[in-house]
Amino acid sequence: MHPKAGTILRLFRTEPGYISGEFLSKELGISRTAVWKHISALRNGGYCVEAVPSRGYRLISSPDVINPHEVTAQLDSKTIGRHLEFLKLTASTNADAFRLAENGAAEGTVVLADAQSGGKGRRGRIWSSPAGVNLYCSVVLRPAIMPNEAPQLTFLSAVAVARAIELTTGLTPEIKWPNDLLITGKKVAGLLNEMSAETDGINFVILGIGVNLNMTAGQFPDDLRHPATSLLLESGSGVDRSHFASTMLNELDRLYRDFLEHGFGPVREEWQRRCNANGRQVIVSDTGTACTGGTFIGIDTDGALLLRADDSVLHRITCGDVRVI
Numbered sequence: 080m081h082p083k084a085g086t087i088l089r090l091f092r093t094e095p096g097y098i099s100g101e102f103l104s105k106e107l108g109i110s111r112t113a114v115w116k117h118i119s120a121l122r123n124g125g126y127c128v129e130a131v132p133s134r135g136y137r138l139i140s141s142p143d144v145i146n147p148h149e150v151t152a153q154l155d156s157k158t159i160g161r162h163l164e165f166l167k168l169t170a171s172t173n174a175d176a177f178r179l180a181e182n183g184a185a186e187g188t189v190v191l192a193d194a195q196s197g198g199k200g201r202r203g204r205i206w207s208s209p210a211g212v213n214l215y216c217s218v219v220l221r222p223a224i225m226p227n228e229a230p231q232l233t234f235l236s237a238v239a240v241a242r243a244i245e246l247t248t249g250l251t252p253e254i255k256w257p258n259d260l261l262i263t264g265k266k267v268a269g270l271l272n273e274m275s276a277e278t279d280g281i282n283f284v285i286l287g288i289g290v291n292l293n294m295t296a297g298q299f300p301d302d303l304r305h306p307a308t309s310l311l312l313e314s315g316s317g318v319d320r321s322h323f324a325s326t327m328l329n330e331l332d333r334l335y336r337d338f339l340e341h342g343f344g345p346v347r348e349e350w351q352r353r354c355n356a357n358g359r360q361v362i363v364s365d366t367g368t369a370c371t372g373g374t375f376i377g378i379d380t381d382g383a384l385l386l387r388a389d390d391s392v393l394h395r396i397t398c399g400d401v402r403v404i
Contacts, residue, residue, distance in 0.1 A: 167210075293310070
């Protein structure tokens with residue numbers, strides 16, 4: 080998409096009603112004929128633009144695509160998403176963001192993809208990433224925190240996704256420790272954060288975010304380890320992927336700025352309110368066969384799960400799978 084067409088899209092999003100050709104011509108510094116050519120290009124790209132003599136142009140509908148111009152047009156963030164890379168197909172947005180960060184990418188750089196061929200979740204599990212339906216996103220952050228505090232950002236991104244789901248669909252997701260979002264007990268989103276750090280500080284953190292937006296039941300793999308769903312299946316309505324992406328990035332930006340100013344406390348408090356296990360009896364299983372049961376108390380400052388066993392001993396658990404009894 081031409082940058083001028085992207086500017087027209089942004090104006091359509093921010094200006095109410097019709098926008099005159101004269102206004103667009105002055106705003107973009109181009110002729111009325113050039114404006115018409117960019118409008119035609121938008122139409123050819125699937126955008127429905129109404130043209131009314133003496134009134135101007137109005138955006139009626141957008142195609143279900145994700146591209147930098149469409150997402151940026153809806154951003155009001157200060158840092159996150161101000162530089163955005165879009166890929167039709169990639170092996171992994173996390174790998175792309177990691178490479179960009181190693182090469183000096185600015186904080187807040189975002190990688191979005193329409194599809195992934197090698198999407199992965201926690202513990203190397205496969206994350207199904209078909210084209211045209213979901214959100215696959217990775218964000219570069221460079222917080223001035225110690226490496227042992229980096230897991231806090233996983234909980235921050237979980238809250239941002241939960242907020243975005245509520246704002247765009249009205250659904251109320253629950254968060255499962257440490258990094259899954261559930262609707263009616265089924266997984267709708269997952270997070271995978273990766274880090275480059277030295278002993279005394281962080282070089283960068285990559286926030287990897289995958290959300291099942293418009294997947295149909297037939298698009299889920301048959302061998303899923305846990306039940307999964309999508310916002311389409313749960314709400315009965317399709318989700319505008321560009322709008323969801325910008326909403327999530329806006330919420331992530333607000334939470335991140337608050338985190339840098341006030342620390343982990345506010346994020347931790349909201350995460351615990353949204354957690355599906357808060358105050359309930361759970362069983363936590365590790366990578367082997369060992370299980371620990373007790374009452375889910377919350378999370379520690381480093382994100383560790385706090386579990387009070389029946390003998391009143393408080394356990395700190397840093398990895399495992401949680402099942403609510």
